[in-house]
Amino acid sequence: MANILIMEDDIALATYWQNFLEMHDHRVVCCSTVARTIEQTSYMDVDLIIADMMIKVDGELVPEGGLTLLCKRITGALPSVPILGVSGRKPDPKIYATSPLQIAEGMGIDMVLYKPIPLEILLDAIEQLLAKLNTSKPNSSPE
Numbered sequence: 001m002a003n004i005l006i007m008e009d010d011i012a013l014a015t016y017w018q019n020f021l022e023m024h025d026h027r028v029v030c031c032s033t034v035a036r037t038i039e040q041t042s043y044m045d046v047d048l049i050i051a052d053m054m055i056k057v058d059g060e061l062v063p064e065g066g067l068t069l070l071c072k073r074i075t076g077a078l079p080s081v082p083i084l085g086v087s088g089r090k091p092d093p094k095i096y097a098t099s100p101l102q103i104a105e106g107m108g109i110d111m112v113l114y115k116p117i118p119l120e121i122l123l124d125a126i127e128q129l130l131a132k133l134n135t136s137k138p139n140s141s142p143e
Helices: 011-023 035-040 066-077 098-105 119-136
Strands: 003-007 026-032 048-052 085-088 111-114
Touching: 003 011, 011 119, 026 085, 035 098, 048 098, 048 119, 066 119, 085 119, 111 119
Parallel strands: 003 026, 003 048, 048 085, 085 111
Antiparallel strands: none
């Protein structure tokens, strides 16, 4: 079981993911804003973060989406927490010289998936990131 924090502005989607992940024995908390996500990290021992890279508030994109959250606030505070960035669509290379995937990887996000994400792919990505975390933790058993 892992403690998973989801930052997603689409409440229906976040709830859908939450229900699915809870059926797979994970504890999940959903937040729709950067401020709430940061607040929640002080109450919860977070094992993994799923963060929407582009957040809307009242229908408008705000500058503090997942990339800002991860780069400026969480990466420094929780450096060992795996981060799965999610994006609403693949970028048009005619509009963006650098894709959100490339930006995210440069900021230290562990993995990016584009929505819509099949549930089994989401679960597989989470399991991969948690396994990576578990293998990187020092062995605490006595010698």
